[in-house]
Amino acid sequence: MKKINWGIIGLGKMATIFAEDLIQVEASQLYAVASRNQIKADLFASNYNAKKAYSSYEKLINDPNVDVVYIATPNHAHFELTQMCLQAQKNVLCEKPMCLNLAQTQTLVKEAKLQNRFLMEAIWTRFMPTTKKLLNLLKEKRIGKLISLEADFGFQAKFDPENRLFNPELGGGALLDIGIYPVFLSLLCLGKPHKIKALARKSSTGVDSFCSMLFDYSTNEKALLQSTFEYESPTEAKIFGTKGSIKLYSRFHQSQVIEIFDQHRTSIEVLNLPYQGNGYIHEINEVNSCIEQGKTQSELLPLEFSVNLAEILEQVKKEIGLSYKHG
Ligand SMILES: NC(=O)c1ccc[n+]([C@@H]2O[C@H](COP(=O)([O-])OP(=O)(O)OC[C@H]3O[C@@H](n4cnc5c(N)ncnc54)[C@H](OP(=O)(O)O)[C@@H]3O)[C@@H](O)[C@H]2O)c1
Known part of the structure; x- marks a missing residue:
């Protein structure tokens, strides 16, 4: 069976721990990585045996061979990058929190439905x-x-x-x-x-x-x-x-x-x-299995759950007077 091709965007601490687990999973392979810096991307790709190393996130998103993108940037960039991925017909696993607010989360859920692509918030705990x-x-x-x-x-x-x-x-x-x-x-x-x-x-x-x-x-x-x-x-x-x-x-x-x-x-x-590996193997298995079965969301961590989570966080933010420029 064809392996699922993963791409990773934002090559920081989380991307490293995740890649260590991803390369142990049989059903998929780390196909491409993208950083804002070519040298960093090349080094990461050689450490984890990725075929492609891109110096821009857009290039990875537009690579037709990438099946699913793992977004591991800081929180402020999750919304825009997930939206770009979905619009480019990519499946997405986005780091938590998926967005900075409820409206952004609802927009992404709509976009995933519109594009008929898989979307999940990377709450690895759910799969432990x-x-x-x-x-x-x-x-x-x-x-x-x-x-x-x-x-x-x-x-x-x-x-x-x-x-x-x-x-x-x-x-x-x-x-x-x-x-x-x-x-x-x-x-x-x-x-x-x-x-x-x-x-x-x-x-x-x-x-x-x-x-x-x-x-x-x-x-x-x-x-x-x-x-x-x-x-x-x-x-x-x-x-x-x-x-x-x-x-x-x-x-x-x-x-x-x-x-x-x-x-x-x-x-x-x-x-x-x-748990297996660093603990992310269970989450990776769930994403692979959903994609193989043509599912657009996980039954264990459905999009409605992420919307409810975002709604609760929004109410807490209101209570403590917390807001962000980007959302
Ligand atoms: N699931 C978990 O267990 C877990 C644990 C820790 C963190 N997280 C989540 O993972 C995400 C990343 O956390 P991290 O600890 O990996 O962060 P990090 O070490 O700072 O790495 C984030 C990466 O994002 C890219 N990036 C894009 N725009 C950036 C900007 N304006 N400033 C800084 N970096 C930017 C950078 O990659 P390039 O330079 O390669 O472009 C950077 O290396 C966060 O959303 C966090 O909530 C999840």
Whole structure:
């Protein structure tokens, strides 16, 4: 069977970790890479055995042999590049967050439908063995009726106004960079909240360096979520129910261990669920499988999920007074 030809745009840290996993997957190959710098593209291509190395993103997008493009640029460029790819009839895996706001996300979903191309937000956590197990445990009601969810994501980032984490021009801020993971988990386990409260502390560049969120659901569950660039927080997730609780070990978005407790906080089971490679192989397999089957979206991470996620992030942004020039 013909291998699926991947192209990668934006050859930074994420592109490197992703390429390490991509070259291990049989069904596909790294066909082309594109950087704004030819020397960087040539080096990356030779490191990961890509056939083509382009000095512009447009050239890769217009290569007729590229089947699917992985967009690994900073957040501000996701919308425009994804739109360009879809209009050039490419399938797209776009890094998280897919866009800076809800309207952009809705526009891309429409474009993908119009062009009949595959589109997915690269939330790799969705395809981890731990996530699959967690959803099964919740479905089986192992911890009874859900009461609340707590999840945090935090690390200490050295302040640099030019860095993509702090630079508003590049779509910086803790919420969009890492807060998206606790929000993702709450949406996956509890659905859309009906009330959202949030508080933030901003860095001098105007983006959030700390964001605390409290979600309330029409069925009365609560979610307590947090993201920060200010300190190393536990980066764990805990889901509480009437019969016990489940803990996803740190860092919960790439957890390989789940622990189940009874209602007296006594541990009853520890499950080891390792991921393959750097953890992106599961996501790559899902994209390959969808493309092979001619699907335009993943059933595990459908576009409606990304729209709902963008809607929640939009409400949090409103609460904390965060907006971007590019969206
Ligand atoms: N899924 C995950 O686990 C995960 C983890 C980390 C980050 N991410 C996401 O991946 C994306 C990239 O993050 P990263 O950590 O890889 O960032 P990075 O190391 O800064 O790399 C981003 C690359 O984008 C390109 N780029 C295009 N326009 C740019 C601009 N104006 N300024 C800087 N770079 C620009 C550059 O590539 P060229 O010079 O080659 O053109 C750069 O190397 C972000 O959206 C982030 O949210 C995801």
